[in-house]
Amino acid sequence: MAPTSVSRTRLALVALTAALLGASGPAAYAALDDAGGGPSTAAPKAVGKPYVKTELLFGTAKPDGGAPVTDQEFHAFVDEFVTPRFPAGLTIENAQGQYRDTHGTIERERSYKLTLLYPKREATADSRKIEEIRATYDKRFGQESVARIDDNELVDF
Incomplete structure (x- = not known):
């Protein structure tokens, strides 16, 4: 399935943000979820x-x-x-x-x-x-x- 204009824009923004934060390659996309390129909604692991x-x-x-x-x-x-x-x-x-x-x-x-x-x-x-x-x-x-x-x-x- 071809990405829509909105999802391409979202991917570009995530990549740009990752690049600004110093991430590259696979790490730049680590925040993407598997279901469509949005930010991950997984809760951080609880500590304590x-x-x-x-x-x-x-x-x-x-x-x-x-x-x-x-x-x-x-x-x-x-x-x-x-x-x-x-x-x-x-x-x-x-x-x-x-x-x-x-x-x-x-x-x-x-x-x-x-x-x-x-x-x-x-x-x-x-x-x-x-x-x-x-x-x-x-x-x-x-x-x-x-x-x-x-x-x-x-x-x-």
């Missing part, structure tokens, strides 16, 4: 092992109007309470957040996002540790809540 990623969002403003949680207080909390439960590692990011409090007021505050990665096979035990972290932060710093976001990931170190 199954992990759970949990992000915790810690506010620093206190509902009673007291002084906000300081950097020193937050990092001491992480050192004392979070790190012993997740010694393999974690990530902390400074953030600016807002939420509607229990009185309906939009609160804007400096906050932290803490990211934890742990093997999926350990998710039940680690979930209990995370709930301890949330409850302790709420109580210690007079917070209404610590937001929790969980997602399944493939992770490779």
